[in-house]
Amino acid sequence: MSVVESQHPARWWHTLEEVRIQCDLCPRDCKLHEGQRGACFVRAMRDGQMVLTTYGRSSGFCIDPIEKKPLYNFYPGSSVLSFGTAGCNLACKFCQNWDISKSREMDTLMDAATPEAIAQAAAANGCKSVAFTYNDPVIFAEYAMDCADACHANNIQTVAVTAGYMRAAPRREFYAKMDAANIDLKAFTEEFYFKLCVGHLKDVLETLAYVHHETDCWLEITTLLIPGHNDAEKEIGELAKWVAKELGPDVPLHFSAFHPDYKLLDAPPTSPQTLARARRIALDAGLRYVYTGNVHDQEGDTTYCPNCHKPAIVRDWYEILAYELTDLGCCKACGSAIAGRYGHFDRPFGARRIPVRMAQA
Numbered sequence: 554m555s556v557v558e559s560q561h562p563a564r565w566w567h568t569l570e571e572v573r574i575q576c577d578l579c580p581r582d583c584k585l586h587e588g589q590r591g592a593c594f595v596r597a598m599r600d601g602q603m604v605l606t607t608y609g610r611s612s613g614f615c616i617d618p619i620e621k622k623p624l625y626n627f628y629p630g631s632s633v634l635s636f637g638t639a640g641c642n643l644a645c646k647f648c649q650n651w652d653i654s655k656s657r658e659m660d661t662l663m664d665a666a667t668p669e670a671i672a673q674a675a676a677a678n679g680c681k682s683v684a685f686t687y688n689d690p691v692i693f694a695e696y697a698m699d700c701a702d703a704c705h706a707n708n709i710q711t712v713a714v715t716a717g718y719m720r721a722a723p724r725r726e727f728y729a730k731m732d733a734a735n736i737d738l739k740a741f742t743e744e745f746y747f748k749l750c751v752g753h754l755k756d757v758l759e760t761l762a763y764v765h766h767e768t769d770c771w772l773e774i775t776t777l778l779i780p781g782h783n784d785a786e787k788e789i790g791e792l793a794k795w796v797a798k799e800l801g802p803d804v805p806l807h808f809s810a811f812h813p814d815y816k817l818l819d820a821p822p823t824s825p826q827t828l829a830r831a832r833r834i835a836l837d838a839g840l841r842y843v844y845t846g847n848v849h850d851q852e853g854d855t856t857y858c859p860n861c862h863k864p865a866i867v868r869d870w871y872e873i874l875a876y877e878l879t880d881l882g883c884c885k886a887c888g889s890a891i892a893g894r895y896g897h898f899d900r901p902f903g904a905r906r907i908p909v910r911m912a913q914a
Contacts, residue, residue, distance in 0.1 A: 561696075620870075622712060630898055649812070676707045691727070715737070719756075842859075878898065
């Protein structure tokens with residue numbers, strides 16, 4: 554197979570009748586005739602079969618701090634090789650990566666690499682993990698899963714940054730190969746999901762519960778707070794209470810600041826005060842690790858020991874300013890375990906972003 558494969562066989566579909574097939578990857582259940590593409594744009598019917606048109610192709614590779622995903626309780630301070638493809642299976646009007654996720658131009662995919670090349674690049678650059686991000690890895694699941702196998706063969710961890718919009722069968726296979734995930738819980742109302750994302754809340758809640766309770770994948774959650782749409786105290790409280798009750802108090806929750814973009818230009822940017830208020834609501838609901846994102850907020854970026862309440866990891870955005878954990882992830886002050894995945898901490902990668910160009914064999 555060539556490195557750039559535009560018609561890689563896809564999984565999770567079935568034949569409806571002689572002239573149509575149905576995609577079974579996500580709740581959209583796209584039904585396609587010959588030559589048509591699904592709502593994600595990258596899964597298509599060719600010669601009576603479903604194919605993935607972006608296998609082996611990327612919008613670019615960069616080395617990031619793991620905190621940028623955001624993952625705060627997963628090997629803090631480590632570096633991650635990040636990449637995405639194009640397209641998305643949701644239609645969020647506020648998408649912050651719309652130039653990639655909403656792309657209909659295959660020329661957006663300028664770089665190419667086999668799963669083995671990606672794993673080797675991560676190892677060569679000292680990355681602890683590889684992240685499938687920028688657009689949703691659900692829609693390029695076959696590529697992401699093959700990359701995960703290659704990464705694990707090279708002792709590299711794998712990270713999915715996703716909206717969690719996925720059917721049960723592919724979800725089982727996909728998350729069996731992921732070591733960590735940050736899943737967007739975009740709001741806590743069906744109205745928001747339907748009107749602003751063209752999706753459904755219940756499917757995301759099912760994914761969150763499945764990942765936390767049925768897999769070994771470390772889970773963190775991000776909610777982008779959009780003024781006037783999902784930032785009401787009542788909704789934030791209900792969201793936090795659901796996380797505490799259904800997933801438990803140790804699942805980190807990130808409240809991230811919105812900036813006007815794509816098709817939602819009339820909402821103002823999220824204020825630091827709104828983020829701080831949401832964080833306090835979630836802490837009062839019983840969550841132990843609640844963070845703020847896309848702003849400079851040292852208190853909101855810091856991991857506190859839930860037992861002695863002393864700062865365990867002090868951050869300012871992606872910079873780690875102090876690290877007071879043992880290699881096993883225990884608070885140096887009182888010995889209590891901090892939920893997450895940890896290892897030897899030496900020198901943090903920092904806030905750098907380093908582009909990586911893959912050699913095209």
